[in-house]
Amino acid sequence: MKPERGPLRVALLGCGVVGSEVVRLLREQAADLTARVGVPLEVAGIAVRRLDRVREGIDPALLTTDAQALVTRDDVDLVVEVIGGIEPARSLMLEAMKAGKSVITANKALLAEDGETLFAAARECGADLYYEAAVAGAIPLLRPLRESLVGDHVHRVLGIVNGTTNYILDQMDTHGAGFNDALEEAQALGFAEADPTADVEGFDAAAKAAILAQLAFHTPVTAADVHREGITEVTAADVAGAEEMDSVVKLLAICERVPAEDGRNGGRGVSVRVYPAMIPRSHPLASVRGAYNAVFVEAESAGPLMFYGAGAGGAPTASAILGDLVAVARNLVAGSRGPVEVTYAKLPVLPMGETITRYYVQLDVADRSGVLAAVAEEFARHEVSIQAVRQEGLGDDAQLVVVTHRAPDAALSATVERLRKLDIVREVASVMRVEGED
Numbered sequence: 001m002k003p004e005r006g007p008l009r010v011a012l013l014g015c016g017v018v019g020s021e022v023v024r025l026l027r028e029q030a031a032d033l034t035a036r037v038g039v040p041l042e043v044a045g046i047a048v049r050r051l052d053r054v055r056e057g058i059d060p061a062l063l064t065t066d067a068q069a070l071v072t073r074d075d076v077d078l079v080v081e082v083i084g085g086i087e088p089a090r091s092l093m094l095e096a097m098k099a100g101k102s103v104i105t106a107n108k109a110l111l112a113e114d115g116e117t118l119f120a121a122a123r124e125c126g127a128d129l130y131y132e133a134a135v136a137g138a139i140p141l142l143r144p145l146r147e148s149l150v151g152d153h154v155h156r157v158l159g160i161v162n163g164t165t166n167y168i169l170d171q172m173d174t175h176g177a178g179f180n181d182a183l184e185e186a187q188a189l190g191f192a193e194a195d196p197t198a199d200v201e202g203f204d205a206a207a208k209a210a211i212l213a214q215l216a217f218h219t220p221v222t223a224a225d226v227h228r229e230g231i232t233e234v235t236a237a238d239v240a241g242a243e244e245m246d247s248v249v250k251l252l253a254i255c256e257r258v259p260a261e262d263g264r265n266g267g268r269g270v271s272v273r274v275y276p277a278m279i280p281r282s283h284p285l286a287s288v289r290g291a292y293n294a295v296f297v298e299a300e301s302a303g304p305l306m307f308y309g310a311g312a313g314g315a316p317t318a319s320a321i322l323g324d325l326v327a328v329a330r331n332l333v334a335g336s337r338g339p340v341e342v343t344y345a346k347l348p349v350l351p352m353g354e355t356i357t358r359y360y361v362q363l364d365v366a367d368r369s370g371v372l373a374a375v376a377e378e379f380a381r382h383e384v385s386i387q388a389v390r391q392e393g394l395g396d397d398a399q400l401v402v403v404t405h406r407a408p409d410a411a412l413s414a415t416v417e418r419l420r421k422l423d424i425v426r427e428v429a430s431v432m433r434v435e436g437e438d
């Protein structure tokens, strides 16, 4: 007969926005969690930076500033890392796995920078490494990619994966809010990263895109491979231009398999990118409000799938962590392990210039004859076909709006560079990629 197993003991690293919610859920749902796992989940200790802060509902005897001693303690079975950042989070997780503990983390920055080291350690140490909270907060997205869709062939993952920037863009679009006010609100609501530059400059979304691409295409992708543009350069002209096109501006993460010309199954490579783009108001992503996230996955046999929910915030993120905790705890009780990451496909990540996109370009032009022809000639020179063109205003107020068909991004950006140099173009007032129409 199998010996009765005692409680499973959890070490928590970090007790900020997410960590404090993890402790609350472990406490408030203790009886249900015991029934679901088969044994109780107990908090063995909580690593914090400062012991003198009052933390409601937390026994001060559990607190320690010695995270390293905590993760290697014999009475710890599982480690939850919600400190964030690269170090000491990486060393602590590696120490924990070396000491035979399984790890749950929400740390997308670290997974996207050096996931390979952590995955290798998990394989070597026979530990579980789960990270559902790292992408799109509460939304079950990584487990579907890692498990449910692992038998399918994913073509594309497209979505809104950063709550802070979506909150800011939504406030700007619907309430005409200023960028800084909206960012301060997102910080106060607990959505933003410790350094909000990670959100507004697109680093957070790029890290998530790398994690999604790696899982979707079974190919190694790091944050450095991702083409990244944030929302700090989004202007009032961009937002107004989108409005006129019956579109909205959203920060999108796009991971695509680029088909091979010879029809090779794996494809020629993958394109992984993050940038603000216009999408039509009729597109489901356009109605994703506040800090909500939404992600489309298109797979060969499954067809299109959509995942939607709270992408940031303490409680939603803690929900994803608790889901991982129960899964890992059940594995421990059963004496088994969860799936290990495989990146056998080794597809190249293609440069942005080779990615096929569409542009919206708004030009302030001199209103005289030949302007349209001169502008059209620049697009033609770069083999970029124009889908629609509209001229507005007269004299000094004349504006030309050009929307292109799909073309290599290098050709589109070279066209814009040439337009900037034309005498008849007073200013390139807005350049935005257009997504969501194919």
Ligand SMILES: NC(=O)C1=CN([C@@H]2O[C@H](COP(=O)(O)OP(=O)(O)OC[C@H]3O[C@@H](n4cnc5c(N)ncnc54)[C@H](O)[C@@H]3O)[C@@H](O)[C@H]2O)C=CC1
Pocket (backbone or CB within 6 Å): 013, 014, 015, 016, 017, 018, 019, 047, 048, 049, 050, 067, 081, 082, 083, 084, 085, 088, 106, 107, 108, 109, 133, 134, 137, 190, 191, 192, 193, 194, 311, 312, 313, 314, 317
């Ligand atoms: N807030 C959110 O909506 C989401 C956050 N995440 C991720 O969760 C992680 C935690 O995020 P938050 O809780 O929002 O950050 P936070 O800044 O509120 O909490 C981090 C806590 O860790 C503590 N800490 C830092 N270094 C430490 C050390 N060496 N030892 C002990 N404690 C230390 C800090 O004092 C702070 O209290 C990050 O990786 C973040 O990217 C993931 C999804 C959503």
Ligand SMILES: N[C@@H](CC=O)C(=O)O
Pocket (backbone or CB within 6 Å): 134, 135, 136, 137, 161, 162, 163, 164, 165, 191, 192, 193, 199, 204, 311, 312, 313
């Ligand atoms: N700062 C992130 C938090 C969740 O990952 C965001 O705003 O989405």
Ligand code: NA
Pocket (backbone or CB within 6 Å): 132, 133, 134, 135, 136, 137, 138, 139, 140, 141, 142, 320
């Ligand atoms: Na998630």
